[in-house]
Amino acid sequence: MKKGIHPDYHKVVFQDSVTGYKFLSGSTKTSAETIDWEDGNSYPLIRVEISCDSHPFYTGRQKFTQADGRVDRFNKKYGFANK
Template sequence: MKKGIHPDFHQVVFQDSSTGFKFITGSTVTSEDTIKMEDGNTYPLIRVEISSDSHPFYTGKQKTAQADGAVDRFNKKYGLQN
């Protein structure tokens, strides 16, 4: 790899704004905000609107009935009835 062209990769904390869930991961994102974690270290803090803690797919609150209804309406409208 060429030296000096890649961004700095470091540990940061991402915090879900809606649930307060926090996790530490490696990233090239930087922030002026910092947070002190349970391990005693201070990390840059990145606030996100949605994470695995609040996303409907991961929480099991995903709505799938809408797609099934659309297929049924299509079949009823175009005569694919049993």
């Protein structure tokens, strides 16, 4: 294999944006945001839209119901204030 062409593989924490579920896994992705994990180390934090904790295929049911619109969900998710 050629040297220097493969990305760095390291541990990161993925967090489900909907349920808050977090898990530690290996990835080549990186993030400027970090989180302190249960083992006392600090890892990059990557927020994901859906994970095994919130996907209906894995859970067998919907875990949440949304009554508000798309714009309201976006603003609430990313912390924008109502104007």
